[in-house]
Amino acid sequence: MERREFVKxxxxxxxxxxxxxxxxxxxxxxxxxxxxxxxxxxxxxxLTAHALRRQETYVFxxxxxxxxxxxxxxxxxxxxxxxxxxxEGSPYTWxxxxxxxxxVVAFSAICPHQLSFPSAVRSVIDYRRDKxxxxxxxxxxxxxxxxxxxxxxxxxRVLGGPAPQPLTTIALEHDPRTDHLYAVxxxxxxxxxxxxxxxxxELNQYYGRGAYREPVSGKAPVETMDRYxxxxxxx
Amino acid sequence: xxxxxxxxxxxxxxxxxxxxxxxxxxxCASGSDIPHAAGITGKAADLPKAKGPRxxxxxxxxxxxxxxxxxxxxxxxxxxxxxxxxxxFMSCPITNLxxxxxxxxxxxxxxxxxxxxxxxYIFFNATVIDVDRKSRKVYTEQGYLKYEYLVLAPGxxxxxxxxxxxxxxxVNTLKTNYPAGFMxxxxxxxxxxxxxxxxxxxxxxxxxxxxxxxxxxxxxxxCMVAAEFKKQxxxxxxxxxxxxxxxxxxxxxxxxxFDELYKGIVExxxxxxxxxxxxxxxxxxxxxxxxxxxxxxxxxxxRASRLIETLGLVKxxxxxxxxxxxxxxxxxxxxxxxxxxxxxxxxxxxxxxxxSNSEAHYVAKVxxxxxxxxxxxxxxxxxxxxxxxxxxxxxxxxxxxxxxYNEKEKHFGFYDVKMVQNWSADRGQANLEWARGMYRDMFx
Numbered sequence: 001m002e003r004r005e006f007v008k009x010x011x012x013x014x015x016x017x018x019x020x021x022x023x024x025x026x027x028x029x030x031x032x033x034x035x036x037x038x039x040x041x042x043x044x045x046x047l048t049a050h051a052l053r054r055q056e057t058y059v060f061x062x063x064x065x066x067x068x069x070x071x072x073x074x075x076x077x078x079x080x081x082x083x084x085x086x087x088e089g090s091p092y093t094w095x096x097x098x099x100x101x102x103x104v105v106a107f108s109a110i111c112p113h114q115l116s117f118p119s120a121v122r123s124v125i126d127y128r129r130d131k132x133x134x135x136x137x138x139x140x141x142x143x144x145x146x147x148x149x150x151x152x153x154x155x156x157r158v159l160g161g162p163a164p165q166p167l168t169t170i171a172l173e174h175d176p177r178t179d180h181l182y183a184v185x186x187x188x189x190x191x192x193x194x195x196x197x198x199x200x201x202e203l204n205q206y207y208g209r210g211a212y213r214e215p216v217s218g219k220a221p222v223e224t225m226d227r228y229x230x231x232x233x234x235x
Numbered sequence: 236x237x238x239x240x241x242x243x244x245x246x247x248x249x250x251x252x253x254x255x256x257x258x259x260x261x262x263c264a265s266g267s268d269i270p271h272a273a274g275i276t277g278k279a280a281d282l283p284k285a286k287g288p289r290x291x292x293x294x295x296x297x298x299x300x301x302x303x304x305x306x307x308x309x310x311x312x313x314x315x316x317x318x319x320x321x322x323x324f325m326s327c328p329i330t331n332l333x334x335x336x337x338x339x340x341x342x343x344x345x346x347x348x349x350x351x352x353x354x355x356y357i358f359f360n361a362t363v364i365d366v367d368r369k370s371r372k373v374y375t376e377q378g379y380l381k382y383e384y385l386v387l388a389p390g391x392x393x394x395x396x397x398x399x400x401x402x403x404x405x406v407n408t409l410k411t412n413y414p415a416g417f418m419x420x421x422x423x424x425x426x427x428x429x430x431x432x433x434x435x436x437x438x439x440x441x442x443x444x445x446x447x448x449x450x451x452x453x454x455x456x457x458c459m460v461a462a463e464f465k466k467q468x469x470x471x472x473x474x475x476x477x478x479x480x481x482x483x484x485x486x487x488x489x490x491x492x493f494d495e496l497y498k499g500i501v502e503x504x505x506x507x508x509x510x511x512x513x514x515x516x517x518x519x520x521x522x523x524x525x526x527x528x529x530x531x532x533x534x535x536x537x538r539a540s541r542l543i544e545t546l547g548l549v550k551x552x553x554x555x556x557x558x559x560x561x562x563x564x565x566x567x568x569x570x571x572x573x574x575x576x577x578x579x580x581x582x583x584x585x586x587x588x589x590x591s592n593s594e595a596h597y598v599a600k601v602x603x604x605x606x607x608x609x610x611x612x613x614x615x616x617x618x619x620x621x622x623x624x625x626x627x628x629x630x631x632x633x634x635x636x637x638x639x640y641n642e643k644e645k646h647f648g649f650y651d652v653k654m655v656q657n658w659s660a661d662r663g664q665a666n667l668e669w670a671r672g673m674y675r676d677m678f679x
Contacts, residue, residue, distance in 0.1 A: 111672075113672070114672030114673065114675055114676050115672065115675055115679075116668055116671075116672055122664055122668075124664065124665050124668040133655065134635075134653070134655075144661065144662075144664075144665035144668070145665055145668040145669045145671075145672045146589075146619050146669060146672060147619060147635050147653075162593065162617055162619075194679070197353060197679055198675045198679035231664065233661045233664045233665055233668070234661050235655070235661060235662060235665055
């Protein structure tokens, strides 16, 4: 696989580990590498960035079988180089959007405040292309459980509510030749351990004993939010 | 009570010589007229030895549970013990929804043991009877604990004399037959049973004056009881006697619900200050009127837990017997090793779950900073309060607010208030997820 243009984050699967030092240097030491997974459609066919509908909420599970992430193709390019400072934890530099117009972003969909997340039954956290009453604006990710608001154009930084830190960034790699997308790791503070601890009972029931914490590798199927959850709760 | 003496202990803890006399074997063995209690006060509680500065948190409600978890997170050197007299946690928030069968009892009940296991502190199922602040000891019925820091989060008690009920027989009958339902456990189960058995007539609910536990809750309960009446086709009305001139929070939302959803079922009487209750005659008397009822739940005025008074910590000008603490740092005035949080605080914050939870996040940081010789800036508590007004589907209204200190008037007022008074099913689901998130924060 030849070297690709992208991204401050990119490398192929085979060289991902070797690439880590360079990536770490560029992102302030804040990339947490996970297994590399290509984003695909439900049938496992590679997804192209330009096929994503702008401002539609897509979901895929990464870096574990049970941990959902939002995938968004924003209206505008999302600029790189933004310095994000969680209340507790190290600052990191957000790499911005990927794709030919730098508008594709991904974030863990687990609210770092009190771990609300999209499940098959319902989701109180969602991206809002229209105006959210709670947030007073459009184009934001809102968690209706306790009113946290995140800005996906700027690294999902906190715009309002009790959240102590941005949503965890999912580091994406984009192949400009094929327009394919890959998830390669995370940036910011991970809350997966707390998530597993809080929902162990439900996750074991839903995924089978222990299966919820299997790492996602190879392929990560993407769904629309409407397919992923039965009840999208907005506020 | 800095000076601790055996005498004061017995007086305050209510253990009398008469009680001791019912245990003749122990009395003979020790030769004392008050043998059991004396043995308790002299003995350390049977707990693991402290591995660091011990912080004792009294009260396993929303404040104490959050506090115990976050003290440990903020300063892992702390050895944290949570003392709670109940063996099982039952949430007060969401009980109104449970009364109307929108959640199961399992939704409200949680294990103190899980909270302690998941967050690396000790759960001590005991009752606090006294504190000696000089020697930094907390006394329980199972022996004493030494502390470096003490956090008292004992919650509320009821003040029946404020609604003109003073005879202990009447107070007891009122508590037993028409429980308020704001201190969870048996009170709530009894109210649920009442609803299941009610065959018609007047079901009375009351709203006290002052800063009572959860300002919108009596109105939410009115909606939930009325919804049950509607669903079960019960011929009767819900009479809501409000000691205040009007609904204080989410006023439009509740008024619309009473008028649009429960017309002919809810009768709302504002400005109904209760002067007396004739328990046998099932009649409530206000200044100008009297109201007959068939059943109901009577919410008297609220005061801080009696433990605050027992420990001599009441703020002199507090009409609700709340604690005398620094309003920004929460320590008892003149003692930076004892703190009071949650509904026993004197500040006019909402006495509600989210408020106590967010406050405890902050106070845990205050205490962790103090232990390290530091100070941190004040953070406002955060009130997020959903109220259900409709069932099947569950629909709710909500408020989100912070507080700001008014230097001139020397008190805290609401700040940055976002009120949503048009009910929706989305907000109903958010209402439930709000609670799940809070339980996760305390127990996971």
